[in-house]
Structure formats: C-alpha cells, structure tokens
Amino acid sequence: MTKPFLQIDGKPIPYTAGQTIMEAATAAGIYIPHLCHNPEFEPHGSCKLCTVKVNGRNCSACTFPAADGQDVLNDTAELNELRRTVTQLLFVEGNHLCPSCEKSGNCQLQAAAYFLGMVDAHFPFFYPARELDGSHPDILLDRDRCIFCELCVRASRDVDGKNVFAIGGRGIDSRLIVNSPSGKLADTPIAATDKAARVCPVGAILVKRRGFEVPIGERLYDRHTLAEESLEREEPIVESRHD
Amino acid sequence: MTEKLTAATTSLAGCFGCHMSLLDIDERLLALAEVASFDRSPLTDIKHCGDKVDLGLVEGGLCNAENVHTLREFRKHCRILVAVGACAINGGVPALRNHIALEECLDESYLNGIGIENPQIPNDIELPLLLNKVHPIHEVVKVDYFLPGCPPSADTIWKFLSDLAAGREPSLPRELIHYD
Ligand code: SF4
Ligand code: SF4
Ligand code: FES
Numbered sequence: 001m002t003k004p005f006l007q008i009d010g011k012p013i014p015y016t017a018g019q020t021i022m023e024a025a026t027a028a029g030i031y032i033p034h035l036c037h038n039p040e041f042e043p044h045g046s047c048k049l050c051t052v053k054v055n056g057r058n059c060s061a062c063t064f065p066a067a068d069g070q071d072v073l074n075d076t077a078e079l080n081e082l083r084r085t086v087t088q089l090l091f092v093e094g095n096h097l098c099p100s101c102e103k104s105g106n107c108q109l110q111a112a113a114y115f116l117g118m119v120d121a122h123f124p125f126f127y128p129a130r131e132l133d134g135s136h137p138d139i140l141l142d143r144d145r146c147i148f149c150e151l152c153v154r155a156s157r158d159v160d161g162k163n164v165f166a167i168g169g170r171g172i173d174s175r176l177i178v179n180s181p182s183g184k185l186a187d188t189p190i191a192a193t194d195k196a197a198r199v200c201p202v203g204a205i206l207v208k209r210r211g212f213e214v215p216i217g218e219r220l221y222d223r224h225t226l227a228e229e230s231l232e233r234e235e236p237i238v239e240s241r242h243d
Numbered sequence: 244m245t246e247k248l249t250a251a252t253t254s255l256a257g258c259f260g261c262h263m264s265l266l267d268i269d270e271r272l273l274a275l276a277e278v279a280s281f282d283r284s285p286l287t288d289i290k291h292c293g294d295k296v297d298l299g300l301v302e303g304g305l306c307n308a309e310n311v312h313t314l315r316e317f318r319k320h321c322r323i324l325v326a327v328g329a330c331a332i333n334g335g336v337p338a339l340r341n342h343i344a345l346e347e348c349l350d351e352s353y354l355n356g357i358g359i360e361n362p363q364i365p366n367d368i369e370l371p372l373l374l375n376k377v378h379p380i381h382e383v384v385k386v387d388y389f390l391p392g393c394p395p396s397a398d399t400i401w402k403f404l405s406d407l408a409a410g411r412e413p414s415l416p417r418e419l420i421h422y423d
Contacts (some may be wrong), residue, residue, distance in 0.1 A: 022384035091333070098422035099329055100336060105423065114420055120389035121333050124382050127334075127341040144342075216423060225417065 006070035008052075015066040016242050022050060022061040025074070026238045032074050033083050033115065035090075035108055035201055036149035037238040041158065044150050049083050049112060071177035083224050084116040091121045093172070094129065095144035102211035103203025105219025109147060110202075113227035130175065136187035139197050146176045146204040155203035156196035159197070164188045176204070184205055247278040249410060253317050253339060255310040256324040256337045256377060257303025260394040261328040262286070267301070267397035278408040280373065283317075285336040292307045292320035298407065299323065302394075305378045306337050309371035323407075327387045327400070329393040329422065336361045336393075338377040344374055358422075388413060 006021070007029055015024035020043060025032050036047040037092040045063040052061045053073040061074070072127045073079060090096075090109060098104045130143035148167055156164040164185075168177040180187035190197060201207075216222070220229060254262060255319050262285060268275070283289045292299075299321030305311050318324055329335035340348050354362045380386060387389040390399055406413040 070338060095338075095342070097329070097333065097335065100339060101423075110422055111261065113422070114417055117417070117420070119391050119420060120381065120386070121379075122381075125333060125338075127338070127376055191397065198407055199318065 005064055006068065007073060008072045009073050011078075013199065017185065018065045019242060020062055021052060021054070021059070021064050021066050021070070021072055021132050022236050023070075023242065024066040026231065026234050027242075029235065030074065031071045031227070031231055032061045033080075034062055034114055035112060035147060036151065038151055038201075039234045040197070041151065041154040044154065047147065047149060051079060051082060051086075052067070053079065066243075070176065080116055084118050085122070087113050087116055087118055088120075088122045090147050092125045093128070094126075095130065096139075100215070101145065101203045102206055103145070105216060105222055106207050106215070107203055107221070108201035108226065109119050109145075111221035111229070112236055113225045115242045126172070128172075133178065133185050134200075135184040136188075136190065137186070138192035138218075139185060139190060140206045141176070141178070142204055142206070143176055144204075146175070147200045147202055148174055149201060150198045151201060151206055154174075155199040156194070160190075161196040162189050162194070164190045164194075174213045179197065248297045249282050249293070249295060250300065251292050251296045251321060252284040252302070254285055255301065255314060255331070255380070256306035256334070256364070257330040258348045259285075259302070261300075261331075264328075264392075264394040264397050265400055269397070271401055271405075275404060275408075279404075281319075287399050292317060294320070296321045297323060297341035298325065300325050300327050301331050302327050302417045303330040304334045304337055305374060305380060305381070305383060307371040311374075311383060312382055314380055318378050323387045324384065324416065325388045325390060325403070326380050327390045328395055329391065332381075332389050333379050334377045335382055338379075341376045345373060359378060360423055361416040389402035389414075396420075396421070 005012045005014055008025055013024055013028045022032055022037055032050050032052060034050040039051060043062045045060045048060060050229045051058050055071050098110055111218040119199060133141040150167060153165045156162050164179055165175050167174055169175050178185050178188060197205060197207055281287045283292045299317050326332050330337060349364050352422060353364045390403055392399055402415060402419055403413045
C-alpha cells in the first residue's frame with residue numbers, strides 16, 4: 001500500500017493517520033516555527049506562530065490534522081512576516097528585557113525572534129504590571145515573561161498530576177495563576193524536579209540558583225538556530241509517539 | 244561615494260555602552276573617517292546638529308522630558324535615524340522601573356532607601372522632569388533602522404555602517420543580532 005502524502009512547500013511529505021501537519025513536518029525534518037507546541041504534550045494552538053497556509057487558508061499546523069492531497073505553504077516570505085508580527089506582539093504584551101533575564105540565550109521566544117529576523121518590536125510597549133512570586137525555595141515565577149503557552153499547565157496536569165497552574169482572566173487581563181489557597185507557589189506541591197518547573201520555553205518559571213551558569217556566547221541558541229535545536233530534539237519524540 | 248557622509252550620535256537614557264561599542268570598532272574607525280565626518284556627538288562635544296546630517300545614531304530610551312526634546316530635535320536634522328541598542332529599542336534596563344510607581348522609585352532612591360543620608364528629592368529647575376515610564380524611541384519618532392543588542396557588538400555596528408557607506412541596504416545576519 002502506498003503511504004498517504006501531503007505537500008509542504010511543493011515537497012511530498014508522508015504522514016500517518018492521526019498526525020498533525022506539525023508532526024508530519026517534524027518527522028520529515030521540516031521545521032515549522034512554534035512556541036506553544038511541544039511534541040511531548042497535547043497541542044494547544046494558542047501562539048499562532050505555526051500558522052501555515054493549507055489549500056489557501058491559514059491554519060495552525062500544530063492542531064490541524066494532516067490529510068491527503070493538502071497543499072501546505074510553510075517557509076514563505078508572507079508567512080514568516082506574519083510570524084514575525086506575532087512574535088513582536090508577544091514581546092510588547094509582556095515585559096521582555098533580555099539583558100536582565102536568566103533565560104537569555106536559552107529562550108525559545110528570543111530564539112524565534114532571532115530566527116525570524118526581528119530587530120525591533122514595532123508596536124508600542126504595554127509594560128503590563130505582573131506579579132513576581134519568589135515564595136518557593138527552589139522555583140521562581142516571574143510572570144513578566146509568560147507567553148500563555150500553557151506548557152506548564154499541561155505538564156503539571158498531565159505529567160506531574162498536580163494541577164499547579166492555570167491561566168485566569170481574558171485577553172489583555174490573562175495571567176498565570178497558581179492553584180493554592182494563598183495563590184503562592186510555596187503553598188503548592190510543586191518541586192524543582194517536576195516537569196512543570198522545567199518546561200517553560202521562556203524565563204517565566206525558573207529553577208533557582210542555576211542562572212547565568214553558561215556564559216553568553218555558549219548558550220543553546222548561541223550555538224544552534226531554533227530550527228536546528230527543535231528538529232534535533234523533537235524528531236525522535238514525534239517518531240516514538242506515532243510508532 | 245564623492246561626498247562624505249555626516250554622522251551624529253546622541254545618548255538619552257542609556258549607559259554609554261553603545262557608544263563604547265562604536266569605539267570598539269577599533270582601527271576600522273580610520274576607514275570610517277574616510278567616508279564619514281562626525282557632527283553632533285558626545286565624542287565631538289558638539290551640542291546641536293548642523294543643518295544636514297545623513298545618519299543619526301541614538302543610544303538610550305526616553306526617561307525624562309529632556310530626552311524627548313533632544314530626540315525630536317535630533318530626528319528633525321537626521322535623514323536616517325537609527326535606534327542603537329536595547330534601551331532605544333525597548334527601554335532596556337532603565338525600563339525595569341516601569342513596574343514600579345514613580346513615587347515609589349523616588350522614595351526608595353532619595354528618601355527611605357538603605358544608606359541614605361540627608362534624605363531629599365532633588366528639585367532644581369535645571370533637572371528635567373521624569374516621565375512616568377521609560378519608553379523606547381520609536382514610540383515618539385520615526386525610526387529607520389534598529390541595531391539590537393545590549394550593546395550591539397562592534398561587528399554589528401560596523402556591518403551596518405559599512406553597508407550604508409557603500410550604498411548597500413544594511414542587513415544583519417543572524418549571528419549579529421543579539422538582544423543581550
Ligand atoms: S523570556 Fe526570553 S524573550 Fe523574554 S526577556 Fe527572557 S530571554 Fe528575553
Ligand atoms: S509560565 Fe511559561 S510555560 Fe507557563 S504559560 Fe507562561 S510561558 Fe508558558
Ligand atoms: S505552535 Fe501552533 S499555535 Fe502555537
């Protein structure tokens with residue numbers, strides 16, 4: 001039996017039933033920029049960085065099922081421009097001051113911006129007031145940098161079984177909330193070894209006493225582009241999920 | 244290029260790191276001097292721009308009324324305006340105060356902070372009024388190019404300047420774009 005195929009940027013890509021476009025692409029070594037997607041978790045579809053054109057319509061590659069005969073556009077000037085705009089919006093909606101951030105160099109948002117050639121944020125900055133939570137002995141929660149990808153929510157619920165995080169509020173008032181009577185991290189069962197403490201793609205949830213361990217110039221995305229890093233790490237996971 | 248480019252630089256709410264990075268282009272400064280002459284700049288100590296400036300480099304964001312005034316005047320004289328470094332582009336480290344009410348900042352710095360003697364909030368007609376928040380420069384004037392970095396490396400600045408001097412559209416490869 002011949003395998004079903006879709007096309008990405010004119011190239012035939014095989015897929016297996018149940019795969020999303022993102023998963024089919026990753027398995028074939030094609031990078032589609034993404035932030036809220038992580039192949040270890042169920043898709044969430046919130047950041048829209050993975051927007052591709054499927055038969056002429058914009059869709060999120062991380063949630064859209066792969067199907068026969070799809071004509072997918074991914075690496076086009078128009079889509080990358082759109083992704084750059086989305087990234088700029090993420091920067092102005094939070095407080096991202098990379099020179100003072102421990103995650104700098106290891107941060108996926110920053111690396112996405114490098115990858116997409118972003119040199120400025122274009123829009124006026126919101127400078128939202130967001131609460132910092134340093135109450136936990138081993139984990140720092142700096143909401144300034146949260147991009148609402150819900151990876152911590154998914155990790156805490158699905159892997160750690162602790163339900164520590166949730167997103168509360170709507171639109172510009174969205175905020176990361178912590179499930180404890182005081183609303184503080186110290187009063188939750190979260191531990192530094194939990195998946196939820198390590199999954200944040202930006203510097204919003206940090207394990208304490210690890211900052212600046214690796215000097216600038218030698219950090220993850222100083223050495224690899226986001227595309228290289230994602231494909232190397234994510235391909236094996238996708239393969240094993242759909243074995 | 245027959246006529247020399249005229250370049251000007253200014254520092255608003257920044258730490259002078261971007262100017263240091265400009266000086267860090269080292270002996271390439273001589274090549275730069277062949278194609279460009281400096282007008283207003285903290286390096287020349289000229290206080291106001293001449294009539295025609297081709298290229299204006301701005302370091303720092305806007306934290307007080309004088310910064311806004313200086314920036315507007317600078318923009319008026321410069322054909323091409325460049326935001327250099329994190330502070331000009333997103334407020335940078337000075338913008339860390341944006342979370343905190345201005346009153347609290349002043350209180351901590353001048354009245355009730357640790358080790359303060361003779362507490363008083365400076366109040367002199369010569370002191371420019373502080374803005375409530377620190378802002379990047381594109382929120383006030385049109386910016387033509389952005390050189391990210393804290394500071395942008397000497398190579399980044401050099402690539403930009405040499406592209407421009409050679410009449411090429413400046414472009415920065417990925418290795419030269421850094422936000423920290
Ligand atoms: S989370 Fe990433 S983008 Fe935000 S300040 Fe930190 S390094 Fe920069
Ligand atoms: S804290 Fe991190 S992992 Fe959690 S929603 Fe915010 S950005 Fe995503
Ligand atoms: S990665 Fe698909 S929407 Fe975020």
